[in-house]
Amino acid sequence: MEAGLRRDEAPVDDVALAARVARGDAAAVRVVTQRHNQRLFRTAFAILGNRSEAEDAVQSAYLSAFRAIGRFEGRASLATWLTRIVVNESLGRARAAKRRRERLDPRSVVVLDDYRERLMAGSTSAAPPDAALARAQIRQMLEQAIARLPEAFRLVFVLREVEGLSIEEVAAAVGIPEGTVKTRHLRAKRRLQEALAPELKTALSGTFPFLGPSCEAMTRRVTAALCGGEVPETR
Numbered sequence: 662m663e664a665g666l667r668r669d670e671a672p673v674d675d676v677a678l679a680a681r682v683a684r685g686d687a688a689a690v691r692v693v694t695q696r697h698n699q700r701l702f703r704t705a706f707a708i709l710g711n712r713s714e715a716e717d718a719v720q721s722a723y724l725s726a727f728r729a730i731g732r733f734e735g736r737a738s739l740a741t742w743l744t745r746i747v748v749n750e751s752l753g754r755a756r757a758a759k760r761r762r763e764r765l766d767p768r769s770v771v772v773l774d775d776y777r778e779r780l781m782a783g784s785t786s787a788a789p790p791d792a793a794l795a796r797a798q799i800r801q802m803l804e805q806a807i808a809r810l811p812e813a814f815r816l817v818f819v820l821r822e823v824e825g826l827s828i829e830e831v832a833a834a835v836g837i838p839e840g841t842v843k844t845r846h847l848r849a850k851r852r853l854q855e856a857l858a859p860e861l862k863t864a865l866s867g868t869f870p871f872l873g874p875s876c877e878a879m880t881r882r883v884t885a886a887l888c889g890g891e892v893p894e895t896r
Contacts, residue, residue, distance in 0.1 A: 675739035683731040687888040694723065694880040697740055700824050701747045702871035702879075704834075707819040708751035708812060709758075715751070716879065722750040723883045737833055744834035748816070755812075804869065806853050817842055818849035823869065 673681070673692075681689035701722065705715035726746045733742060807815060820831045821842075828846075832839045871879075 674735075676733065676735040679730045679733040679735075679739060682727055682887075683733075685888055687884050690727065690884045690887055691880050693739070693743075694883050695876060697743050698876045698879050699871045700740065701743060702875075703819055703823055703869045704744055704747050704816070705751045706869055707816045708748070708755055710808065714754060716875075718751045718754055719747055720879060720882060722747040723879075724886055725750070727883070727887050738830075741830055741833045744820075745836065748835055803857065806857055810849050810852060814845050814849035814852070817845040818853075819869070821846050822850075 673689075678689055678693060682693060698719070701719045702715055705718040705722075706712065709715050709718060722743070726743055733739065737745075807818065810818060816835060817831055820826045820834065821828070826834065828839050828842050831842045831846075835842070
């Protein structure tokens, strides 16, 4: 049996990594999920606006992607390929949820703003309590402002500003022209600038976290579903 990937191994290119996943290499599945969990969660959340729904969408997208990964040819990066699948999965869920809401009597249902959930419990690094509190408050303000953006603007903004994707990568992932990416990104920034001071942009790197236990849990669930059984933690 082929030896699994180790943390100290040289990076494996996307096509070779995809081939290992296709063969059921649990270590390769772990590498792919740990590498992409954060971006894919943020993408799903930008569309669905609910942490639990976003996690479910990412897991479903992983399983769909990995079952078809033998056909991955590397024409786009693995990150872009996975992001596109998550976008499609999330949009499908959003449309289904909208249809369900439309069938309900609006007079008997209170539609809550799912973005009220506070995603940040504190700073991801050690800092004085006052500084950590200030950063948490800034992140909360920023997340609320992003949440108020229209869905189309919000998705492009998160991929560009939070994930740092290029215009070309966003266009490929979302399936829209590059010119549309530029327009939506510009309009999203203008709307945010109306509500937030420019210096708050520095807080973007800490928004919508999907690290630590959440990231590890996603990796273990996907690996177990694809490879079977309990997967030992990577040393």
